[in-house]
Structure formats: C-alpha cells, structure tokens
Amino acid sequence: MSTVDVAIVGGGYAGLAVAHFARRRGLRPLVLERDERPGGKVLSRREAGAVVELGPLGFLDKEPAITEMAADLGLRPVAAAPAEKVRYLLHRGRITALPSGPWSFLTTPFLSPAARLRVLAEPFVPARRDGGDESARDFARRRLGRGLADAIFEPFVSGVYAGDPARLSAPAAFPLLAGWERDHGSLTVGAIRHLRDRARRRKAGEPVGSGRLCTFPGGLLELAEAGARSLGDAFRPGCAAAAARRDGGAWVVLDRAGAELARAPELVVACPAPAAAELLAAESPALAAAVAGVRGDPLCVVAALFRREQVREDVDRGFGFLAARSEGFRPLGVQFAHAIFPDQTPAGLVQLRVLIGGAFDPEAHALDDAGLYEACYGPLRGLLGLAGEPLRTWTRRVMGGVPQYELGHLERMATVAAEADRLGGLHFAGDSFGGVGVVKAFARARAVAAALRGGGGS
Ligand SMILES: Cc1cc2nc3c(=O)[nH]c(=O)nc-3n(C[C@H](O)[C@H](O)[C@H](O)COP(=O)(O)OP(=O)(O)OC[C@H]3O[C@@H](n4cnc5c(N)ncnc54)[C@H](O)[C@@H]3O)c2cc1C
Structure with missing residues (x-):
C-alpha cells in the first residue's frame, strides 16, 4: 500500500495528465490503471510499417496543456496534411464535400x-x-x-x-x-x-494553438507511454481499483480482494462512469447512481491497409466521410488515415479506418471480426471501388464507446459535484465527466491538478 498526495484511478490520457500536472506542482501522485498498458481508449499499433490508431485518431491543437505536457516529455506534435480540412458526407450514395465557406454553402446539394x-x-x-x-x-x-x-x-x-x-x-x-x-x-x-x-x-500572443489536427510521430499512444514512463513506480498497471472509502482525513483505495492499494488525502476518479460508480457505491449511493447515468454504447474501429491500385476512387482528397442514417450506410464514417497523417502509412499504401456501432447500432460489436470487416468494407467496394483483400486488418471493440451526455446530464453532474464537496478531497476527470475528446480531457485534467490541495508552484 502506498501513501501519496493524490491517488488517481485510471491511466488514460486524463489520469496521466492529472498526474503530470500534479507532479509539476510538487505533489506525489499514484496512478492505478486496470490494464497492463497506459492510454485507455488511446491505442496506437505500430505494425506493417504503419501507425494504426484504434481509438482516437488525433486532437485539435487548441489546448496548451497537451503541447506543454508533450514538451515536458520531449515530444512534439505533428500536424495533419492540409487536405484533412476537407470533410465529406455521403449524400444520395455519393461522397460529397461539405460546404467550407459562404459560397459553397449557397450551392451545397445537402x-x-x-x-x-x-x-x-x-x-x-x-x-x-x-x-x-x-x-x-x-x-x-x-x-x-x-x-x-x-x-x-x-x-x-x-x-x-x-x-x-x-x-x-x-x-x-x-x-x-x-x-x-x-x-x-x-x-x-x-x-x-x-x-x-x-x-x-x-x-496578443496567447497560446491558442493552430487549431490543426495533430498526433505524435509514433501515434497518440506515444504521449501516454511517455507520461507513464516519466511517472516510474507512480504508474501502476494491472491494478484495478474496486472501492474507495473515506478513512479519517484520507481516501483509501481498495482492490477487489479488499487489499489497500493507495491512501491519499485527495482522490481523482479518471476512469469511465461504470467503474467510477462501482468505486464510490459504498461511500455515496447517491453519487454512484448519478455517475451510473452516464452510459455508452460499444463502438468499433476496423482499420485496413490496401495497395493503392486496389482503390479506384480518390481517397487522398480529404479527411474521409460521415453518413446520415437516411443514407442506409451502416458504418458511422470512414477516415482516409493515410491522407490525414501521410507519414504514418508506407508509400504506395492506403490506410482506411471505419467506425461502426454507437447509439444506433449497439449490437455491431457482437459480430465476429470477419462479420465486422464485411459490415464496414462491404459497402466500400462499390463506393470507393475497393478490389480484392486488404494486406492487413485491425479490429478493436471499445465496449463503453464514447460516454453519452444524455438529457439530465447536467443535473447528474450537479449531484456528483455536491456529493464530492460533501465528502471532500474528491475530483472527477476523464470523458465521462469533463467533456468528450482529447482536448477536453487535458483541459479538465489541468484544472483538476490545479485544484488539488498541497504542493508548491504550478
Ligand atoms: C473509437 C473512438 C474514437 C475516438 N476518436 C477521437 C478523436 O479522433 N479525437 C478525440 O479528441 N477524441 C476521440 N475519442 C474520444 C477520446 O478517445 C476520449 O475522450 C479520451 O481518450 C478519454 O480519455 P480518458 O482518460 O478520459 O478515458 P479512458 O481513455 O477511457 O481512460 C480511462 C482509464 O481507466 C482505466 N480503468 C477503468 N476501470 C478502472 C479501475 N477499476 N481501476 C483502475 N483503472 C480503471 C481504463 O483501463 C482506462 O485506461 C474517441 C473515442 C473512441 C472510443
């Protein structure tokens, strides 16, 4: 058992960023991570000469906390190719550019x-x-x-x-x-x-960022890995927290067997809502019930590498496309990953990423890998003129998907804030609570780190 200044449950981007900025304030954090690796939803595979993102694809450069943490760890973001700005929608079965200015808005077929x-x-x-x-x-x-x-x-x-x-x-x-x-x-x-x-x-010289989509040379996981590495023993993988309880002035975090994992005056919950609800159920049933109201549906990513000559359509022309449900196209969208971050796919190859599942298709994850591939890439044979089999595919099912901030969310968060206040020393970071996406994960993490008691400078 470790006694530290702040115990952080969850080693995704949010938990790692809280730990990083807490350490910069002179605090001793401890990150407890259920999985054997850091990053949570962020998962980059470096295989077949490519970087393949199986979680988020990138982040918009508008949150200084990301670039600051990256710089502290010796990493520099790389920006997407300018073509990324061109976004498409499926419209009557055709991949059609979204309006990008007043003139194209006036003539848009949508x-x-x-x-x-x-x-x-x-x-x-x-x-x-x-x-x-x-x-x-x-x-x-x-x-x-x-x-x-x-x-x-x-x-x-x-x-x-x-x-x-x-x-x-x-x-x-x-x-x-x-x-x-x-x-x-x-x-x-x-x-x-x-x-x-x-x-x-x-x-005025304020750090507002370029607003461009960015990643890291080895993919988004690079920042999580560097963050975890810099924490040393203060990042504990394979360490699932099952319960947190108040003991005197401290929070005590326990594993499923009831063994103490950490003791600290401050607790940061940076894991998804279902785990957070379980963690706090004994200490505050009201808080746990409010947290449990943040649900999510499974979301799957199916990525594939093709030789360029296998793809008839121009897939270098932009970011990729989304589809309204009325189009009858099952996947949520298709990303032209090789065109977005060209250095992450070997020359002569095309990397596609298809997202499927979510609120309207929560059962998609139950398909086996071959079924998921067919559901994602079957419709692309005609649409993109895909021919033959891919050189390589990757499939990932993110069971909690993206947290859904449904009607009543703000009320639920007000209950969470009131209960956290009552209990004391309790903070929430991560995308179930502080906004979805990488940018918001870092913005909230920095604010949480700044609100922790103790420590010296910033
Ligand atoms: C398929 C997909 C695509 C996305 N694309 C984008 C994108 O392009 N751009 C963007 O900005 N955002 C995107 N997002 C959203 C973005 O990935 C998340 O908002 C962000 O990564 C959330 O980070 P987090 O640290 O809050 O949560 P997570 O990454 O979920 O981290 C939570 C961590 O808590 C751990 N944990 C869970 N239970 C326990 C426990 N009991 N004890 C200890 N640890 C526990 C988990 O293992 C995990 O590591 C995407 C999300 C998905 C699923």
Whole structure:
C-alpha cells in the first residue's frame, strides 16, 4: 500500500495528465490503471510499417496543456496534411464535400433552397435562455431548421459522440453551441465572435494553438507511454481499483480482494462512469447512481491497409466521410488515415479506418471480426471501388464507446459535484465527466491538478 498526495484511478490520457500536472506542482501522485498498458481508449499499433490508431485518431491543437505536457516529455506534435480540412458526407450514395465557406454553402446539394434560407434566418430565431435542458436534435432543429439538423448536424453528432441527437443533451454535449445562444442570442453571431476572439488572442500572443489536427510521430499512444514512463513506480498497471472509502482525513483505495492499494488525502476518479460508480457505491449511493447515468454504447474501429491500385476512387482528397442514417450506410464514417497523417502509412499504401456501432447500432460489436470487416468494407467496394483483400486488418471493440451526455446530464453532474464537496478531497476527470475528446480531457485534467490541495508552484 502506498501513501501519496493524490491517488488517481485510471491511466488514460486524463489520469496521466492529472498526474503530470500534479507532479509539476510538487505533489506525489499514484496512478492505478486496470490494464497492463497506459492510454485507455488511446491505442496506437505500430505494425506493417504503419501507425494504426484504434481509438482516437488525433486532437485539435487548441489546448496548451497537451503541447506543454508533450514538451515536458520531449515530444512534439505533428500536424495533419492540409487536405484533412476537407470533410465529406455521403449524400444520395455519393461522397460529397461539405460546404467550407459562404459560397459553397449557397450551392451545397445537402440543403434545399428553403433549408438554406432557414439557416440564414438563424440570427432572427428568438434565443432560449431559461437554462433548461433540451435534446441536441431539438436544439439544432429549432436554431437551424430541420434540413440542416437532419442532413448535417446528425452525422456530425455521430462523428463526435456516435450518439443519438434525440437523447443527447444540447447544453451538456455541445456547451459551446448552447453558450453561443445563451450569450449572443444566435449561433451565427456566436461563431463569428468566437473566431474574432481567437484571432485577437492569437495576435496578443496567447497560446491558442493552430487549431490543426495533430498526433505524435509514433501515434497518440506515444504521449501516454511517455507520461507513464516519466511517472516510474507512480504508474501502476494491472491494478484495478474496486472501492474507495473515506478513512479519517484520507481516501483509501481498495482492490477487489479488499487489499489497500493507495491512501491519499485527495482522490481523482479518471476512469469511465461504470467503474467510477462501482468505486464510490459504498461511500455515496447517491453519487454512484448519478455517475451510473452516464452510459455508452460499444463502438468499433476496423482499420485496413490496401495497395493503392486496389482503390479506384480518390481517397487522398480529404479527411474521409460521415453518413446520415437516411443514407442506409451502416458504418458511422470512414477516415482516409493515410491522407490525414501521410507519414504514418508506407508509400504506395492506403490506410482506411471505419467506425461502426454507437447509439444506433449497439449490437455491431457482437459480430465476429470477419462479420465486422464485411459490415464496414462491404459497402466500400462499390463506393470507393475497393478490389480484392486488404494486406492487413485491425479490429478493436471499445465496449463503453464514447460516454453519452444524455438529457439530465447536467443535473447528474450537479449531484456528483455536491456529493464530492460533501465528502471532500474528491475530483472527477476523464470523458465521462469533463467533456468528450482529447482536448477536453487535458483541459479538465489541468484544472483538476490545479485544484488539488498541497504542493508548491504550478
Ligand atoms: C473509437 C473512438 C474514437 C475516438 N476518436 C477521437 C478523436 O479522433 N479525437 C478525440 O479528441 N477524441 C476521440 N475519442 C474520444 C477520446 O478517445 C476520449 O475522450 C479520451 O481518450 C478519454 O480519455 P480518458 O482518460 O478520459 O478515458 P479512458 O481513455 O477511457 O481512460 C480511462 C482509464 O481507466 C482505466 N480503468 C477503468 N476501470 C478502472 C479501475 N477499476 N481501476 C483502475 N483503472 C480503471 C481504463 O483501463 C482506462 O485506461 C474517441 C473515442 C473512441 C472510443
């Protein structure tokens, strides 16, 4: 058993970042990680001369905590190829570029003339400022009209949450958009002010980042591995926490057999909601019940390498494409990984990543590997002109998928915050609590590390 300043349950990006920034403050952290490796959802395979991402693909360079931690550990992010900015949607069976500016918006085939006018009228839609909850689907339809909400917003929600817009809470899952309505009365006005503000801050020399999609030369796992390595014995793999209880002024973390794993005045819960609920069930049933309300559906990644001559369509032209459900295309989206990060795929090869599962297809994970491959790549034979068998495939099932911030999420988080306050020394990081995605994991982790008691400088 170890007595430390802060016990951290979960060694994904969030837990590792909390540990890193806590150490920078002079605190002694201990990360307990259930798996034998760090990284959690982040999983990069370096095989067949390629870097293959089987979790997140990259992160947007807009959170200084990522670049700072990377720099501390001797790593430098690499930016995606400029083509990455070009995004596509499947539209009537064709891979069609999303509008990238006002002119292409006016001519986009995704929206009827009436739907376009409706979007242009967005600033005149009365703002809702009552602070109440609303589904992401209703929010998008109310502000932007049904045309854009169903044709573009729904696949965008799939791309971020693999979720159902009718169940996700707009203020919880899309706080930036909800904030634009609340603060500026309009998404259009909010977006313009947001861009202006970023430009002003960049000019003033503030670290706002390039906004480009980034990774590390050896994939995203490189940062997790470096973070774990730098912690030495303070990163403990193969160490599942089963319960946490208050003992005097300390938190004691126990394994399934009841043995003490760590004792610390501060506890950071950086594991997914189901594990967090189990961890805290004995200490606070109310907190555990609120946490258990953050659910997720299995999400699968099937990556494959092909020789370039096996692919008829131009798959160098951008990021890849998402599909609205109305297209009848089973996967959530397809990424042209070799075109996004060209250095991560050998010359002459094409690397595709297909995501399948999520809220609308929660049973996809039950297919065997061959079935999953067929569900993902079968439809691409015609669409991309794929011929023959891949040189190599990789399949990963992420059982908890992406946490869904469904209606009532903010209320659940208020209960979590109140109970954490009552118990004392308890903090929550990670994507079940602090926002989905790599950027939010780091932003929240740094804030949590700053809020820990004790230690010296920053
Ligand atoms: C397929 C997929 C694609 C994605 N794509 C992107 C993307 O392109 N860009 C982006 O920004 N985000 C993406 N995301 C989201 C992003 O991966 C996550 O939001 C982020 O990695 C979350 O990190 P985390 O540390 O909060 O959680 P996790 O990575 O889930 O880490 C939690 C850790 O807790 C450990 N743990 C669980 N139970 C216990 C226990 N009892 N005791 C100890 N440890 C425990 C787990 O093993 C795990 O290591 C994607 C997610 C998925 C699933």
